[in-house]
Amino acid sequence: MIDFSGVARVATSARAGLAAMAMLASSTAFAAEGGVFGHAAPGQMKLIEGETPIAREIDFFHNDILLPIIIVISLFVLALLVYVMIRFNEKANPVPSKTTHHALLEVAWTIVPVLILVVIAVPSFRLLTHQLVLPKGDLTVKVTGKQWYWSYDYPKDQGGGFSFDSLMKDEKDLKPGDLRLLAVDNEAVVPVNKVVRVQVTAADVIHSFVIQSFGIRIDAVPGRLNETWFKAEKEGVYYGQCSKICGKDHAFMPIVFRVVSEQKYAEWLASAKKKYASAADRAIALADASR
Ligand SMILES: [Cu+2]
Numbered sequence: 001m002i003d004f005s006g007v008a009r010v011a012t013s014a015r016a017g018l019a020a021m022a023m024l025a026s027s028t029a030f031a032a033e034g035g036v037f038g039h040a041a042p043g044q045m046k047l048i049e050g051e052t053p054i055a056r057e058i059d060f061f062h063n064d065i066l067l068p069i070i071i072v073i074s075l076f077v078l079a080l081l082v083y084v085m086i087r088f089n090e091k092a093n094p095v096p097s098k099t100t101h102h103a104l105l106e107v108a109w110t111i112v113p114v115l116i117l118v119v120i121a122v123p124s125f126r127l128l129t130h131q132l133v134l135p136k137g138d139l140t141v142k143v144t145g146k147q148w149y150w151s152y153d154y155p156k157d158q159g160g161g162f163s164f165d166s167l168m169k170d171e172k173d174l175k176p177g178d179l180r181l182l183a184v185d186n187e188a189v190v191p192v193n194k195v196v197r198v199q200v201t202a203a204d205v206i207h208s209f210v211i212q213s214f215g216i217r218i219d220a221v222p223g224r225l226n227e228t229w230f231k232a233e234k235e236g237v238y239y240g241q242c243s244k245i246c247g248k249d250h251a252f253m254p255i256v257f258r259v260v261s262e263q264k265y266a267e268w269l270a271s272a273k274k275k276y277a278s279a280a281d282r283a284i285a286l287a288d289a290s291r
Pocket of ligand 1: 145148206207208242243244245246250253
C-alpha cells in the first residue's frame with residue numbers, strides 16, 4: 001500500500017507548492033524500493049491488510065468466518081427483539097402466557113451456540129497452531145521493549161553481534177516520506193522471503209510487540225522470552241506499534257521493520273556492525289572514563 005497522505009496534503013494546503021512536490025517525488029522513489037505497510041489509511045474500515053501467510057490467514061478468519069457469523073447472529077437477535085416488541089406488547093397481547101419452560105427450545109438454544117463454536121474452533125485452532133508452532137528459522141532477531149522504545153539484538157552467529165535502540169523520530173526530524181508518529185531513527189532490517197524468528201522480552205514493564213501486516217502480536221514481558229515468527233514476501237517498510245498501555249509514552253514507541261533483498265541485507269549487516277559496534281565502544285569508553 002502506498003502512503004497517500006502526501007497527496008491529501010497537496011489538495012488541502014494552499015502553500016504546499018514545492019515542498020509537497022518534493023514529498024511526492026520522494027514517496028514515489030520510496031515506493032520503488034518496496035511498499036509501505038501497516039499504517040492506517042484515511043477512511044479505513046477493515047483490518048490493516050496482511051502481507052504474510054499468517055496475516056492472510058488471520059484476515060480470512062476475521063473477514064470470511066467470524067464476520068459473517070456475527071452479522072447473522074446480530075440480525076437474528078434484532079429480528080427476535082422486533083418481533084417480541086410488536087407481537088407481545090401490552091396492546092397486542094393483553095393476556096400473557098404463563099409458560100415458564102419449554103424443553104425443546106432450551107435444548108435448541110444450548111446446542112446451536114455449541115455447534116457454532118465448534119465450527120469456529122476448527123479454523124481457529126488451525127491458525128493458532130500455525131502461529132505457535134515455529135518453523136525452522138533462517139534468522140533470529142531479539143526485541144526488547146523499554147520505556148518507551150525498542151531495542152534490537154542481532155546474534156553474532158548470524159553475522160550480527162550488535163544491538164541498537166530504535167526511537168521514534170521527533171516531528172522536527174522527519175524527512176520527506178517519513179510517517180509522523182511511526183518513523184524511527186534506527187530501523188530493524190531483515191531479508192525478504194526468509195523465516196525470521198522474533199524473540200520478545202521487556203526490560204521494565206509489560207509491552208506488546210505488534211506488526212499487523214506480519215500477523216504478529218506478542219507480549220513483551222520482563223524476565224520472560226516469548227517467541228514468534230514471520231516471513232515477509234514483499235520488500236518494503238512495515239510499521240507496528242506497542243499495544244500494551246505501558247506508561248506515558250506508550251503511544252510513541254513505534255516499530256519499523258525494513259524488508260530488503262538478501263544482498264542489501266548483507267550490506268546493511270556490514271554497515272550496521274560498524275555503526276553500532278562503535279556506538280557500543282563509545283558507551284564503554286564513557287563508562288570507563290566516568291569511573
Ligand atoms: Cu510499550
